[in-house]
Amino acid sequence: MDRAPAARAVDAVLSYLLTGLSVGSVYAMVGLGFYVMWSAAKAVNFNFGDIFMLGAVLTVVQCDLGIRLLPAAALSVLAAACASAAIERAFVRRFNREANAVGWMLTTIAVGTMIESSTTALFGSNPRGLPTPLMERPIRLAGAGIYLQELLLPVALLVVAAGLEFFYRRTVTGRAMRAVAYNRVAAGLVGIDADRITLLAFAVAGSLGGLSGVLIGPVIQVSSTMGAIIGLKGFLVAIIAGIANARGVVIAGLLYGVAEKLIEAYLSTAAPDAIGFSLMVLLLLLFPQGLFGKKEFQKV
Amino acid sequence: MLGVKESLGRRGVLGMCAALAVTLFAEPVLAQRAEPCIGASWEMTGPLANTGASLRIAVETALDQINAAGGVLGKPVRLVIYDDVGEPARAVDNARRIGERDNCVIMMGGGRTPNAIALREPLAEMGLPWMGVISAGTTVIEHQNGKNEWMFRISMKDRWVTCYLIDQAKRRSASGRIGMVYEGTAWGQGAVPDLEAAAKSAGVTLVAKETWNLGDQDMSAQMIRLRDAGVDTIILWAVDRKSANMLRSMDRIGYRPRIVSAWGLTTAFAKAVGPLAEGVMVAGTFNWNGPLSPKAQAAFDAMKAKFPDRIHSTTDLEVPSGMANAWDATFVIAEGLKVAGDYDRVKLRDALYRVTYDGIVATYNPAFVRGDQEKMDAILPTAYKLPAFNDGVLKPIEATPYDLRN
Numbered sequence: 109m110d111r112a113p114a115a116r117a118v119d120a121v122l123s124y125l126l127t128g129l130s131v132g133s134v135y136a137m138v139g140l141g142f143y144v145m146w147s148a149a150k151a152v153n154f155n156f157g158d159i160f161m162l163g164a165v166l167t168v169v170q171c172d173l174g175i176r177l178l179p180a181a182a183l184s185v186l187a188a189a190c191a192s193a194a195i196e197r198a199f200v201r202r203f204n205r206e207a208n209a210v211g212w213m214l215t216t217i218a219v220g221t222m223i224e225s226s227t228t229a230l231f232g233s234n235p236r237g238l239p240t241p242l243m244e245r246p247i248r249l250a251g252a253g254i255y256l257q258e259l260l261l262p263v264a265l266l267v268v269a270a271g272l273e274f275f276y277r278r279t280v281t282g283r284a285m286r287a288v289a290y291n292r293v294a295a296g297l298v299g300i301d302a303d304r305i306t307l308l309a310f311a312v313a314g315s316l317g318g319l320s321g322v323l324i325g326p327v328i329q330v331s332s333t334m335g336a337i338i339g340l341k342g343f344l345v346a347i348i349a350g351i352a353n354a355r356g357v358v359i360a361g362l363l364y365g366v367a368e369k370l371i372e373a374y375l376s377t378a379a380p381d382a383i384g385f386s387l388m389v390l391l392l393l394l395f396p397q398g399l400f401g402k403k404e405f406q407k408v
Numbered sequence: 409m410l411g412v413k414e415s416l417g418r419r420g421v422l423g424m425c426a427a428l429a430v431t432l433f434a435e436p437v438l439a440q441r442a443e444p445c446i447g448a449s450w451e452m453t454g455p456l457a458n459t460g461a462s463l464r465i466a467v468e469t470a471l472d473q474i475n476a477a478g479g480v481l482g483k484p485v486r487l488v489i490y491d492d493v494g495e496p497a498r499a500v501d502n503a504r505r506i507g508e509r510d511n512c513v514i515m516m517g518g519g520r521t522p523n524a525i526a527l528r529e530p531l532a533e534m535g536l537p538w539m540g541v542i543s544a545g546t547t548v549i550e551h552q553n554g555k556n557e558w559m560f561r562i563s564m565k566d567r568w569v570t571c572y573l574i575d576q577a578k579r580r581s582a583s584g585r586i587g588m589v590y591e592g593t594a595w596g597q598g599a600v601p602d603l604e605a606a607a608k609s610a611g612v613t614l615v616a617k618e619t620w621n622l623g624d625q626d627m628s629a630q631m632i633r634l635r636d637a638g639v640d641t642i643i644l645w646a647v648d649r650k651s652a653n654m655l656r657s658m659d660r661i662g663y664r665p666r667i668v669s670a671w672g673l674t675t676a677f678a679k680a681v682g683p684l685a686e687g688v689m690v691a692g693t694f695n696w697n698g699p700l701s702p703k704a705q706a707a708f709d710a711m712k713a714k715f716p717d718r719i720h721s722t723t724d725l726e727v728p729s730g731m732a733n734a735w736d737a738t739f740v741i742a743e744g745l746k747v748a749g750d751y752d753r754v755k756l757r758d759a760l761y762r763v764t765y766d767g768i769v770a771t772y773n774p775a776f777v778r779g780d781q782e783k784m785d786a787i788l789p790t791a792y793k794l795p796a797f798n799d800g801v802l803k804p805i806e807a808t809p810y811d812l813r814n
Contacts, residue, residue: 113636120632123661127628225453233457234676234726235649246660253660328625329652329680333455337623373629377620378592 119251124369126249130258130327132365133265137320138342139349139357140272141313145196146351147289148309151204151212153195155220156317157339158227163188163318164325164334165227168236177240185318192314193307195219200310201303227332235329243326257326262362264323268316269358275312276354285309289352344388350401360399442513442751444483446471446741447506449499450518452491456647458676459519459542462727463734464489465718467516469711470738480745488512494519496526503527507534513751514539514741517561519730521545522594524559531558537757539741541733544569544671545598550781560760560776561785562737562769564729566599568789569670569691570606576689576794577641577668578612579812587616587639587665589630589654591646591672599645599670615639620650627657635663644688647672652680659684668794674726678800685797687810693769693787694732695795696722698804704768707735723801729769733787736767740775740786 138160145152153159163184170180199219203211242257276282287295288305296302321335328334341364349360368380375383391399448467450460467487475484488510490502499518506512507530515531517524517540524543528551531538540548540561549561577586588603590596596619607614616637618630631654634642642665644651651673658664667688678685696708711731712719725731740763745751748759761778765771770791777783798808805811 116636120636123628123632127626127660131626228453228457233453233455234674235652235680237652237680237682239682246662248662253662255656255660324625327656329649331649338625369626369629372624373632377618377624377630381621381623 115251120373122250123252123254124373125366126252126254127258128366128369129362130254130261130365131324131368132362133261134320134324134338134361135341135345135365136265136358136361137268137316138338139345139361140268140354141316141320142343142346143351143354143357144272144309144313144316146346148285148306149196149200149204150292151200152216152343153192153200153310153313154213154216154343155195155223155339156192156313156342157335157337158220158223159188159192159195159314159317159335160321160339160342161227161332161335162191162223163321164238164330165231165321165332166318167322167325168238168330169231171238181322184322185315188318188321189311189315192317193311196307196310201306224332224336231332233332235331238325238330240326255327257323261323264319265358265361268319269354272354281305281308341384344384348388348391348399350395350398353398353400356398356400442753443511444480444751445486445488445510445512446514446516446738447488447490447502447510447512448516448518449490449492449502449506449523451494451520452489454494455649456494456519458674458726459730460489460491461718462725462731463516463518463541465711465715466731466734467738469707469714470735472714473710474738474742480742481749481751483751485742485745492518492523494523496520496523499523500526500530503530503534503536507531507536513537513745513753513756516734516737516741517541517543517548519543519727520595521548521566521598524548528556528559535753535757537753537760539737541737542727542730545595546602549784554781556781556784558757559784562733562740562767562772562775562787563785564671564691564693564787564792565785566670567602567606568785569792570599570602571609572691572789572792572794573643573668573670574603574606574610574612576691577643577666578610580666580668581641583638583640584612585615585638586612586641586643587618587634587637588614588643589618589634589646590644591650592619592621595672596645603643603645614643620646620654622650624650625653627654628660630654631657631661631663634665635661639665641666641668644669645672646670648674648677648680651677652684655681655684655688671729675723675728675802676726678797678802682800685800687796687798687808689794689796689805689810690802692729692793692795693791694729695793695802695804696725696728696732697795697801698807701768703766704732707732707768728802732769736765736769736772739767740765740772 142152166184166187167180199215200212243255246253246255284300284305288302292302345361345364346357349356371380452460492498506515514537519542521543538559540563544564544566546567616634616639644667669690671692673690743763743765744756744760747762748755761776763775764773770787772786775786794805795802796805796808796810
């Protein structure tokens, strides 16, 4: 149907907003994973993008073996959680004992390279589709098109964010995690096993990463390299927001996704990453704790 | 007594001079003698690992047939493969191994144009002939200094492909509004000047040009601009992964122009996007999914027999044109060695200009022309084909609804 230029322009903006919210939700979920890890350990898993990738790849592999989509997705999320916990135990904890320790950065990056290479060797280098009923055909909202799978992403983000909020505020384990995040030593003094809490935090983060991969895989095709850029952008979003503020991470992720689409549409397709990373540097200069982070005061 | 000593001394000196002469004059001859092996630097791991695996299938099977018939010059020819992971620096290292350590008589190229371009100087320095079978960049063969002596190719050439695609797009476009979409890599960006020149030459105006970055997952913005520019036919210059995302972006906004693509799309593309691949046309040199000549059928049957786990039907040949090119290239090399009469790199290089061979892709008569860099590409545009995806399979276009005659 031929629409007037003004109507087409509105359709285009709506399209950018919808796809921006969709991809921004993925960045926010990955960013939340970084938030959960940082809160518990003051360290993150720099191969978190590969955990995200594993969620999608394992789902495809299970579907190939005849397992139905939903159980396959659930098992993949569980596997991603276990992988993240294992990485914390083997590669983060032992290199994060000292104050200002940075060895965990290198080890997690190294492990990420190994995961990606192994996945390429076993899964193959070709992108694979992950068919779901929500990708069969796009729906029209006004004149803009969007897949139901993409609309699921912001919904999932809100559910995850609400779930995390409930977990941290209303459950004993969640409060223990907050205690460890606030003061690890003091938490230990009141009987909280900080190491176990940190392990659990990484497992929760891993489940978030795996879930993100399962949800976005049908939209962008599944491959062994799908996690690298998204992992980096999720980290960028967490840093811009202030990595210790969950609500800020959600807001920053959504805003970043929409901004990315608008920059692609009205400035240049080459510009989003350059602008995004420049923005991160600028914001950190102006707000060292991130946009929503709290200034830390040292009492002397 | 003194005489004997003097004789020994004179004889000794004469002997030493003779040995020195043999060393001085024989050494260049020995340096050109080579081993009966074809060295290859292919991407066996990495994003395009399927190209390396596919080339290995074709060349190993072809060599099996050659060796079963007695080899070349009475010797079996072996294949030595090194993985370059798609990186030019590794391709150069591999070339040195092939040329200096393994001393193979010829090297075969892989999929990536930047890797082939990085080899220009090392190959000339070592005097090692090279046979390309995929990497289609124009300057791989047509060197800027005009002095290509060692690099040959049985594959497409980007400058000819661009003319071919422009012609096909022009014939298929109802409105005349043709756009170009290319990936933001050296291969994609390198095609832009050639496409623009070909368009100008054909009297075609490219009304829109869009690209994307390697990390991009959604191309809605690019597709909206193409749609709003009224583009009804797109020339695509990209590989599987991002092209699949492009098709999804088109589906999302309800925009579906005709798509005429360079040969970056393989069967993996159709598997990833399913029915969205319908009607996408992909330039190539050969298509296995249709009536095959007896020679081509025998080639397929041999590959299937040798790799039964990987190949069950012709649709399992993931890089169809590349595999056919590599098949012909192997036999052309064998013929070249026969004409040369020796496992000698210089003689082989000179013999390749005298090879005539009836291959599965084309009839090479001769394969290459001396003194004309342009003609060190054996497959001419008249042999190019444009199959189309139909029901998930890349078929000869005559067997699909997308032939211009249908």
